[in-house]
Amino acid sequence: MVYIELNMVLAGVVRHPEQWPWCSYQEWMGRRRRYVLIQEQTCLETLGNPEVKTFRENYRRLIDETISQDKCRREPAWTESIALIEQKRAELTKQLPKLRHSQIRC
Numbered sequence: 001m002v003y004i005e006l007n008m009v010l011a012g013v014v015r016h017p018e019q020w021p022w023c024s025y026q027e028w029m030g031r032r033r034r035y036v037l038i039q040e041q042t043c044l045e046t047l048g049n050p051e052v053k054t055f056r057e058n059y060r061r062l063i064d065e066t067i068s069q070d071k072c073r074r075e076p077a078w079t080e081s082i083a084l085i086e087q088k089r090a091e092l093t094k095q096l097p098k099l100r101h102s103q104i105r106c
Contacts, residue, residue, distance in 0.1 A: 002062055009067060017063060028059055 005017040005025045017025035026032040027040070030052075044050050049058075
């Protein structure tokens with residue numbers, strides 16, 4: 001769950017999930033009451049912690065620690081592999097012969 005909350009932090013859009021109004025952090029912290037998507041009690045029971053106050057404290061602390069310890073940076077392995085795949089795709093596209101419409105048969 002923390003990973004999802006930190007997506008916009010990781011992308012550099014915001015510095016903290018509380019600044020991104022469309023993430024579930026707003027619901028978990030009790031800041032969004034209309035148009036909620038999370039079934040809070042069901043989730044908390046599944047996580048084994050039915051106390052919403054305790055969950056909020058721990059969740060906020062975990063997110064804050066992750067940000068302060070700079071653990072939400074992009075991992076080079078992912079970023080570099082995506083860049084490599086895109087480079088290969090571009091190379092292969094250049095190698096494709098240019099076909100005229102009349103040469104293509106279905």
